[in-house]
Amino acid sequence: MKFPMLELFKSKMAERYDCHFCKESLFGKKYVLRDENPYCVKCYESLYSNTCEECKNPIGCNSRDLSYKDRHWHDGCFHCFKCHRSLADKPFSTKDEQLLCTECYSNEYSSKCYECKKTIMPGSRKMEHNGNSWHETCFTCQRCQQPIGTKSFIPKDNNNYCVPCYEKQFALQCVHCKKPITTGGLTYHDQPWHKDCFLCTGCKEQLSGKRFTSRDDFPYCLNCYCNLYAKKCAECTTPISGLGGTKYISFEERHWHNDCFNCKKCLVSLVGRGFLTERDDILCPDCGKDI
Numbered sequence: 001m002k003f004p005m006l007e008l009f010k011s012k013m014a015e016r017y018d019c020h021f022c023k024e025s026l027f028g029k030k031y032v033l034r035d036e037n038p039y040c041v042k043c044y045e046s047l048y049s050n051t052c053e054e055c056k057n058p059i060g061c062n063s064r065d066l067s068y069k070d071r072h073w074h075d076g077c078f079h080c081f082k083c084h085r086s087l088a089d090k091p092f093s094t095k096d097e098q099l100l101c102t103e104c105y106s107n108e109y110s111s112k113c114y115e116c117k118k119t120i121m122p123g124s125r126k127m128e129h130n131g132n133s134w135h136e137t138c139f140t141c142q143r144c145q146q147p148i149g150t151k152s153f154i155p156k157d158n159n160n161y162c163v164p165c166y167e168k169q170f171a172l173q174c175v176h177c178k179k180p181i182t183t184g185g186l187t188y189h190d191q192p193w194h195k196d197c198f199l200c201t202g203c204k205e206q207l208s209g210k211r212f213t214s215r216d217d218f219p220y221c222l223n224c225y226c227n228l229y230a231k232k233c234a235e236c237t238t239p240i241s242g243l244g245g246t247k248y249i250s251f252e253e254r255h256w257h258n259d260c261f262n263c264k265k266c267l268v269s270l271v272g273r274g275f276l277t278e279r280d281d282i283l284c285p286d287c288g289k290d291i
Helices: 004-014 041-048 102-109 163-169 222-229
Strands: 031-034 037-040 065-068 071-074 092-095 098-101 126-129 132-135 153-156 159-162 186-188 191-193 212-215 218-221 248-251 254-257 276-278 281-283
Touching: 031 041, 037 041, 092 102, 098 102, 153 163, 159 163, 212 222, 218 222
Parallel strands: none
Antiparallel strands: 031 037, 065 071, 092 098, 126 132, 153 159, 186 191, 212 218, 248 254, 276 281
16 A cells, blocks of 8 residues: 655655755755745855945854944944944944944034033934024023023024013014014104004004105094195185195185186186186186276
8 A cells, every 4th residue: 555645755855955056955054045045154144144334244144234324234343433332222323424322423513502502412402593503491582581492582682582572671662552563663753653553543544655644743644634634726626735745826715726726717827927806716817807
C-alpha cells in the first residue's frame, strides 16, 4: 500500500533552502527575507545594508539603523556633533547637515529673548517684532504686564502695549463720543474727532473729506448752511452762499447773484452800471427813462 502524503513530505525535505544570491544552503544559519527571497546575512548586508554617515561602515542586520532625511547611522554613531552625547530617541536639530542636541544648537544658533536675554529653545513658541525675539511669556504689555500673545498691540517708545492699555494711556478721546481715537481722526477747533463722528449739524452727514463751513462753532455742509443761513437771491430765490469767492450784489436789504443782477425788461447785466428801481424790479437807464 502506498502513502501519497508521506511521499510528498519526503519530497519537500529533499528540497534545498539556499541564499537567493550566493546559493549557499541556509539550513541551520541565520537569514533575512527580502521580497520573499532568503539571503544569508553576509549577502544581505553587502547588497542592501545602509552605510553609516559617521563611521562609513555598513549598518549590519544586528545593528539598529537610525535614519534622518535619507541618511543613516549606527545607534552608537548617532550623536551630537559638539558634545558627542547620544541623540538616539532624543530631540535634536541640524545645522549645515551636522546633528546637534537641542542644548548645543540653542547655545550656538537660537535667538535670545529681548526681555530676559535667555535662549529661546528650539520648538518653543517665540514672538518676533522689528527684528527682536521674545519668549511668549516675556512678550507682555508694558502697562498691564499681561502676555500679548497673538492679540493686536501698539509699539511706543521701545515698549509694546495691548490695545486697551494703549488707548487708556495715550490715545486721544473723541470730543463727540468720548471714545479713544486709535487710527485716523481729525481736528476741528483744536479738538479731536473720529471721522465717523464729525457730522453736519443739520443733516448729520459725514463731513470728513468734504467742504464745509461753520456757524457759532457748529459745522455744516454747504447745502445745510445755505438753506439755513445764506441770503436768498431776489431774482432766482436760491441761496447766495458767499463761499469760494462767490460774488453778489446788495441793495436796500435785497441781494442778487452777480449773474441774476439784470434789467427786468431787456435782461442786460447791471453789474457795475447805474440802474433804476420800479417797485421790486431793477431797470437799466434806457428801460427806466419813461418811468
